[in-house]
Amino acid sequence: MADGVSRDARLPLDCAHPVFYCSAGDTNRPGRSIMNFFLETIQVLLLSIWYNVESFIHLFVPRKRKNIAGEVVLITGAGSGIGRLMAQEFASHGTVVVLWDINQEGMKETAKLAKQSGATKVHYYLCDCSDRNEVYRVADQVKREVGDVSILVNNAGIVTGKKFMDAPDSLIEKTVEVNSMAHFWTYKAFLPAMIANNHGHLVSIASSAGLIGVNGLADYCASKFAAVGFAESIALELLANGKDGIKTTIVCPYFINTGMFDGCQTKWPSLLPILKPDYVAKKIIHAVLTDQVYLMMPKSIYLIASLKNILPMKQGILLGQYLGAFNVMDRFTGRNRKQE
Template identity: 45%
Template sequence: MEARSPPPTPNQSKDGGVIGELLQTLRLFFSAIFVGIWRFFVPPPKKSVFGEVVLITGAGSGIGRQLAREFARLGSVLVLWDINKTSNTETAKLLQEEFQAKCFCYTVDVGDKSQIQSAAARVKTEVGEVNILINNAGVVSGKKLLDTPDVLVQRTFDVNLLAHFWTVKCFLPSMLKNNHGHIVNIASSTGLVGLNKLTDYSASKFGVVGFTEVLNYEIIFSGYKGVHTTLVCSSYVKTGMFAGCKMRYPWLLPALEVKNMTNRIMQGILTNQYVICIPRLVYFLAYLKVVLPVDAFLEVVKFFGAASFMDTYVGKETNSLIHQNGSS
């Protein structure tokens, strides 16, 4: 693909002084609100990802595998990263049998910076430039802070947060060079509203939310209109990651089916949506957190079962070291 120079960065000051800039800001502000409302009812057309190189971390199972399946159906070239070689190879086999997809498998522990950099170099040589990067791999320890071994706290941040920094630093430069690309970070609803016994997990996901927000600023403020970011904040999903966990009122906030969730994520990616909260109730809870007094919001999260959600968790410490199948 021929490199395209980004448009110039907009000037921060304009003729007309503060009043003129304020009026311009208000015009753009209300225009953006109108467009947002319009797109809620009439989504923009979906972009084509045929032939695009899509790299998915944690592709061996769960959300990662289903996302790979959706991209394979649309004709993308798949680069599959997972710590589990067997399950990752199985994903590739399924995609090749069902869609005759072109797949490249790499066994990578994304909690290890050196492995990320080594695998990224191989991908650039063996496959080419990555057009869409999906940071999906995640781990969970599921303990109160004082009961969580330091090694698991470190592991949580290495996999759930720092891995995003290293993968983006590997693949974003070529996207900017071509002014073409998309970075998708799978965070969690617990990155907006925390849950009891998820101190390290929620903190890492809060980090992903902030990382994606500022990364988006850096791209937009630098004038790149062809490079996009998408942040996904979902409630818990029916994968092995939160096995045994239950919401207090599942009829109000049920566990998400993997296929339904990935369909929603794909809709967001293909229409370049910045933030996706699943279900939409997550948007409302995040809003309440901002506007309500802390004690008042505490009663809200208690009602939804934030205090007891992890009480029936059946995961083991060893799962945190090997289980990288996505987030919730």
């Protein structure tokens, strides 16, 4: 300022208080801030009641399913397992299906099945999602040859199945690169078009091991925790920027019978069953069609994940032992070290 005194130095002492955010010459601002606090609190309480009522209603009344005919769906890890089944399910809705995998023959088979299931067009590309430069290169090729991707499904995943101290450094790095870092690169590649159009859907195939630590899956859990945290943060970032037309779905299933976790056992199959792939694929597509943000399977995972955050540590460990979390990987064999 002209007299050499800063604006901040001229503020009344009360204006430095972090709650009121008042400015010079605005003596009524503290009162307005308090009023705003009460009004916003009432608004939050009323909306919270409504959202819970709405959620209760939808336990009995199905949510409206959106039409995805003509959407361009890209699925990573589409050469086998859940990726292949999701491709078929999405294809049945008249979408354009784009497949990525490191397994060329597997993708060819998936492409054939997707076409038979009703896809308007099917494209497949060899891509190692753990390689950032390759993701960007193949993504550019997709955008040139197919167009903008509007539904992105990050499904590619691997598991070492070794105790942390027994796992080679290279496998630990690969697990993080495929299961979490790949999500960063695919979002960087395809999210700009979604933001420009304020339209799209991001699907992260994570794991219940991304919510709760599991003995014998340290690197896998770390990578899936990262995938969940990343997806949640991106969802909030989009909402904060007014991009509410871009939906997100985070999928956290228990072990799925695809071969990836062969040998794993469940202590209480009625409570934590090994999931059937067809069931999982159908539930994922339904979650996308109804804009469901979180999908945990089986439903007991919702309760177990909640209890983890509120129980005393010793009781949480006791519950983990009861559920068999300490021994679930004891007989792990996997799919002959093959990536899914």
